[in-house]
Amino acid sequence: MLQHLRDRISHWTQQIQRQPNSSKAYIQRGMARFMAAEIEGAIADFDQAEQLDPTVTPYLWQRGLAYYYAERYEEGARQFEQDLAVNGADVEETAWWCLCAAQLGGMEAARSQVYGPEPQPVRDRRPIMTPIHQMFTGQIGPADLLNASQTLGKTGQFYAHLYAGLYGEVTRTAGLELIHRAANNFRLDDYMWHLARVHCQLRSPG
Numbered sequence: 001m002l003q004h005l006r007d008r009i010s011h012w013t014q015q016i017q018r019q020p021n022s023s024k025a026y027i028q029r030g031m032a033r034f035m036a037a038e039i040e041g042a043i044a045d046f047d048q049a050e051q052l053d054p055t056v057t058p059y060l061w062q063r064g065l066a067y068y069y070a071e072r073y074e075e076g077a078r079q080f081e082q083d084l085a086v087n088g089a090d091v092e093e094t095a096w097w098c099l100c101a102a103q104l105g106g107m108e109a110a111r112s113q114v115y116g117p118e119p120q121p122v123r124d125r126r127p128i129m130t131p132i133h134q135m136f137t138g139q140i141g142p143a144d145l146l147n148a149s150q151t152l153g154k155t156g157q158f159y160a161h162l163y164a165g166l167y168g169e170v171t172r173t174a175g176l177e178l179i180h181r182a183a184n185n186f187r188l189d190d191y192m193w194h195l196a197r198v199h200c201q202l203r204s205p206g
Contacts, residue, residue: 008032023053027062034066035194037201042066058086061093065195068100069202076100091122091129092192095136095163102170110170111138128156132163142167142178158186162196169203176203 012029019025030045046063049056061083067076080097084090094114101110119137122130131148134140140148142164149160161182168175183196 002036005032005036009036021052023049023056026052027056027060030066031062031191034062035191035198037198039066039069039202043070043072058082061096062191064093064096064100068096068103069198071103073100073103077104089120089123091124091133095132095166098136099166099170107167107171111136126155126159128152128159132159135163135167142173146178154186155188158182158188158190158193158196161186162192165199176200179203 009029009032012025012032015022015025016029026045026049030042030049033039033045034042043063043066046060046066050060050063060079064076064079064083067073067079077097077100080093080100083093084097087093098107098110098114101113104110105113115137119133122133124130128149131140131145135142135145145160145164149156152160159182161178165175165178165182168178179196179199183193183200187193
């Protein structure tokens with residue numbers, strides 16, 4: 001796994017050398033660096049992409065995730081708020097804005113700030129996103145989310161364990177075990193599976 005990611009970083013470094021003004025190449029290398037748990041390097045690449053092409057700013061959700069793991073929660077919240085200005089119905093980006101805000105001021109304040117008194121309806125076609133949204137808006141708890149995922153296959157169970165674990169982290173309840181389960185039991189060819197793996201690497205003691 002690590003060698004594969006090193007090869008991807010090397011590939012995009014070569015692309016940058018050939019096309020130093022390519023914001024896409026910097027974003028791709030930043031994503032590979034994030035998956036390799038090189039958080040500050042990833043942020044530097046996303047920043048460079050933004051400098052080269054400021055129009056990408058509201059689409060740099062990858063930088064928002066990296067900010068979270070750099071514990072730069074205020075910048076992460078700002079990134080996701082900007083993202084949602086152009087994609088206001090995105091369940092995951094809204095959840096990540098809430099996670100960043102909750103790290104700063106607690107879940108109740110974050111929920112009020114992000115979702116307001118009347119949360120928007122879920123438009124994501126993935127069935128698991130409805131109970132994830134309901135958990136973050138306070139309609140159900142993490143256990144209910146995990147129960148709802150039982151009939152939604154491996155992908156649904158992965159996302160349920162990931163977001164229940166992240167919710168547990170910011171509410172200071174058990175969370176790491178759930179994310180370990182997401183990474184180890186429900187492997188996907190998906191950027192968010194890599195995020196779960198990076199989370200376990202960075203958050204596990206020792």
